[in-house]
Amino acid sequence: MKRIAKFEKVSLNQWRRGYSGADAERVYENIVLPKRATSGSAGYDFFAPFDIELKAGETVKVPTGVRVKIADGWLLSLYPRSGLGFKFRLQLDNTVGIIDSDYYFSDNEGHIFAKLTNDSKEGKTVTISAGTGFMQGIFTEYGITEDDDADGVRNGGFGSTTK
Secondary structure: OOOEEEEEEEOOOOOOOOOOOOOOOHHOOOOOOOOOOOOOOOOOOEEOOOOOOEEOOEEEEEEEOOOEOOOOEEEEEEOOOOHHHHHHHHEOOOEEEEEEEHHHHHHOOOOEEEEEEEEEOOOOOOOOOOOOOOOEEEEEEOOOOOOOOOOOOOOOOHHHHHH
């Protein structure tokens, strides 16, 4: 296997920009970096930094406290954990999150957020305890066209490169 990335926590200062709870320092200290559950797992589990409860139809924006340094030519794709999607129709609002290698260098330190929606058609409430896996990330190598001349510089996420 190629080793092409490293997960890190964002700084406490950056964490406070994304999380406004009174318990910010305690929650920050307990952030768990993503990891694979088994040697055969493709996905790195992202763990909820705090308790999340979503009734059917509700949405929440989750700051993970995590950033990732990725080698050029690779990206990180984010998906909901399959069990949560299967049982509750828990979805990422952008369907698949894409973390580019240059996001790490953004002003927000490449802080990864997830926006989740409980799309249950059966009125089920999703409860995710702090420290429980809720999303998974898979690294993928990609190519570019022969005539590619991209020279823009990223500063932010969520559509920042097309503004």
